[in-house]
Amino acid sequence: MRIYLQTVPMVGEPLRYYHLHLQPDLLSGWNVVRESGVQGRSGQVKKEHYELREEAEKSLINWRDRQIKRGFRVMFREGMMAS
Numbered sequence: 001m002r003i004y005l006q007t008v009p010m011v012g013e014p015l016r017y018y019h020l021h022l023q024p025d026l027l028s029g030w031n032v033v034r035e036s037g038v039q040g041r042s043g044q045v046k047k048e049h050y051e052l053r054e055e056a057e058k059s060l061i062n063w064r065d066r067q068i069k070r071g072f073r074v075m076f077r078e079g080m081m082a083s
């Protein structure tokens with residue numbers, strides 16, 4: 001599951017992005033990987049580990065919703081979504 005969000009283009013403001021993706025780890029758990037930054041530059045990457053896929057999906061949806069409230073919009077979505 002992957003979601004790419006971006007800010008609305010505004011004159012004089014750089015485009016910002018927020019990339020979320022869910023990936024299995026080697027020990028039967030799941031990672032939510034969050035990358036954010038200014039478009040065209042290296043971003044900051046953070047990972048959160050979850051034992052259950054359902055918990056990881058809830059976290060990913062929660063992060064998506066937080067960013068939408070901050071003014072980001074979904075530009076790309078891949079995989080199944082709970083909501």
